[in-house]
Amino acid sequence: MRPLVLAAILASALATPAIAQNAPPETPPLQHRQGLSMEMPTVEEDAALQAAVASTARPEADRARDSQRHPFETLTFWGLQPGLTVVEIEPGRASWWRNILEPYAAATSGRYVAVSKPIESMGVEDGTADMVVVARAFHNWSGDGRTDPYLAAFFKALKPGGVLAVEQHRSVDGLNVADVAPTGYVPESYVIHAARRAGFELEARSELNANAKDDRDHPFGVWTLPPTRSSQKDGRVLTAEERAAFDAIGESDRMTLRFRKPEAAN
Numbered sequence: 693m694r695p696l697v698l699a700a701i702l703a704s705a706l707a708t709p710a711i712a713q714n715a716p717p718e719t720p721p722l723q724h725r726q727g728l729s730m731e732m733p734t735v736e737e738d739a740a741l742q743a744a745v746a747s748t749a750r751p752e753a754d755r756a757r758d759s760q761r762h763p764f765e766t767l768t769f770w771g772l773q774p775g776l777t778v779v780e781i782e783p784g785r786a787s788w789w790r791n792i793l794e795p796y797a798a799a800t801s802g803r804y805v806a807v808s809k810p811i812e813s814m815g816v817e818d819g820t821a822d823m824v825v826v827a828r829a830f831h832n833w834s835g836d837g838r839t840d841p842y843l844a845a846f847f848k849a850l851k852p853g854g855v856l857a858v859e860q861h862r863s864v865d866g867l868n869v870a871d872v873a874p875t876g877y878v879p880e881s882y883v884i885h886a887a888r889r890a891g892f893e894l895e896a897r898s899e900l901n902a903n904a905k906d907d908r909d910h911p912f913g914v915w916t917l918p919p920t921r922s923s924q925k926d927g928r929v930l931t932a933e934e935r936a937a938f939d940a941i942g943e944s945d946r947m948t949l950r951f952r953k954p955e956a957a958n
Contacts, residue, residue, distance in 0.1 A: 810846065835870065852955045857949075860880075904945070
């Protein structure tokens with residue numbers, strides 16, 4: 693078990709103050725954080741998940757990031773269990789989550805499906821996925837109208853009771869998504885309201901991947917921070933001192949959300 697780590701995560705989540713929400717006029721006001729379940733689920737040690745996370749088959753650079761991305765705790769929060777059909781949206785070339793989820797599925801008689809173009813195909817029959825994972829992608833979709841149709845596709849692919857799991861770089865709430873998305877960040881309320889429009893229920897949110905040191909004021913957006921560590925663009929070059937300061941921040945401040953498709957949904 694990891695009692696100290698999980699206790700610290702839970703304490704941090706419960707202690708997080710409410711952030712003022714600036715909801716779009718067509719959506720109901722977003723509840724304060726303490727009005728929602730922030731509890732981590734009861735953690736039972738999953739030997740297969742531990743093995744997948746600890747596997748030396750994962751790239752060394754991936755494993756070096758575990759202290760900031762908390763894969764075991766995050767997947768436990770999302771409700772990953774043996775034997776599930778898990779669809780990951782746009783895993784990309786890095787395949788950070790795929791390198792854990794795919795071998796875990798293979799070891800537990802589950803199924804892992806990578807999907808790059810959700811509108812064309814979700815890779816599973818409608819109503820058969822147990823979990824859809826979206827990591828660090830909403831900022832890419834907000835500018836060209838993909839958010840709503842993508843969420844509708846996720847909803848259709850999931851079983852009633854299925855989970856939409858989200859990890860996303862988080863801006864200060866109340867900001868215009870069009871202004872902040874080019875920097876890689878979006879407001880948490882933007883993601884929550886979009887998921888609700890698609891029919892999902894927000895079941896829990898966690899500060900598991902929060903980073904209070906991230907002030908989001910970076911010359912090259914979120915990509916200034918690790919792991920990308922962009923250091924020059926359009927003639928702007930970071931000094932050695934600036935590079936060290938951004939490295940010291942670590943990875944971005946991120947929302948970690950768990951949505952559920954209602955049991956009564958078709």
